[in-house]
Amino acid sequence: MSHLIAPSILSGDFANLIKDIEMLNNSDADWFHIDVMDGVFVPNISFGFPVLEAINRHTLKPLDVHLMIVEPDKYIKQFKKAGANILTVHAEACTHLHRTIQAIKQEDMSAGVSLNPHTAVNDLEDIIQDIDLVLIMSVNPGYGGQKFIENTYRKIERTRNLIEKNGSKAKIEVDGGVNLTNAPKLIEAGADVLVAGSFVFGSDDPEATIRALKNV
Numbered sequence: 001m002s003h004l005i006a007p008s009i010l011s012g013d014f015a016n017l018i019k020d021i022e023m024l025n026n027s028d029a030d031w032f033h034i035d036v037m038d039g040v041f042v043p044n045i046s047f048g049f050p051v052l053e054a055i056n057r058h059t060l061k062p063l064d065v066h067l068m069i070v071e072p073d074k075y076i077k078q079f080k081k082a083g084a085n086i087l088t089v090h091a092e093a094c095t096h097l098h099r100t101i102q103a104i105k106q107e108d109m110s111a112g113v114s115l116n117p118h119t120a121v122n123d124l125e126d127i128i129q130d131i132d133l134v135l136i137m138s139v140n141p142g143y144g145g146q147k148f149i150e151n152t153y154r155k156i157e158r159t160r161n162l163i164e165k166n167g168s169k170a171k172i173e174v175d176g177g178v179n180l181t182n183a184p185k186l187i188e189a190g191a192d193v194l195v196a197g198s199f200v201f202g203s204d205d206p207e208a209t210i211r212a213l214k215n216v
């Protein structure tokens with residue numbers, strides 16, 4: 001299977017989101033990546049349900065929602081209602097990660113777990129068979145436009161090994177500082193889904209940039 005591209009709307013134009021949504025609908029993007037930040041788990045606040053609902057009214061593609069929030073269990077049903085198709089929580093934000101994953105699946109969403117740059121892949125050993133997605137952060141979460149952390153390649157390889165060892169079907173998604181220089185190496189290391197925010201929306205022709213990332 002060819003890799004998937006999930007542009008992050010965080011770098012879009014919030015005063016004219018419909019333009020970016022239509023561009024993504026017409027582009028080679030596979031998913032819309034939606035970054036929800038609460039100002040507690042990460043030192044930044046992005047947006048919440050009303051924005052997600054508005055995006056959902058116009059998108060033709062799955063919504064890949066990356067929760068950078070504490071206590072995500074409280075909001076799982078609400079994210080489903082707002083249109084999330086894939087719901088990813090941070091391992092560092094969940095005391096009872098297994099329970100959280102089951103609750104997401106109970107709402108008929110795909111369940112993802114994200115790891116901060118400092119969190120070991122081995123932490124997923126006892127949950128890898130239950131999840132649909134591992135989201136490897138290649139920057140510290142909280143902001144778009146940060147520098148890619150080079151250790152990510154090795155981390156993706158370790159995740160790929162863990163998935164294969166346990167017969168898991170989880171996809172590997174990588175998020176933060178992704179561009180056309182590191183994309184080939186990320187795919188070679190085992191990434192299935194590339195998230196890209198500033199590299200796409202900061203380019204002169206976002207649609208062509210998405211196509212270039214897809215054709216890597």
Ligand SMILES: O=C(CO)[C@H](O)[C@H](O)COP(=O)(O)O
Nearest residue numbers: 141142144145176177197198
């Ligand atoms: O989760 C995120 C930040 O916490 C974003 O998805 C990520 O940073 C994408 O933006 P960029 O490609 O500009 O790094």
Ligand SMILES: [Fe+2]
Nearest residue numbers: 035066175195
């Ligand atoms: Fe993200």
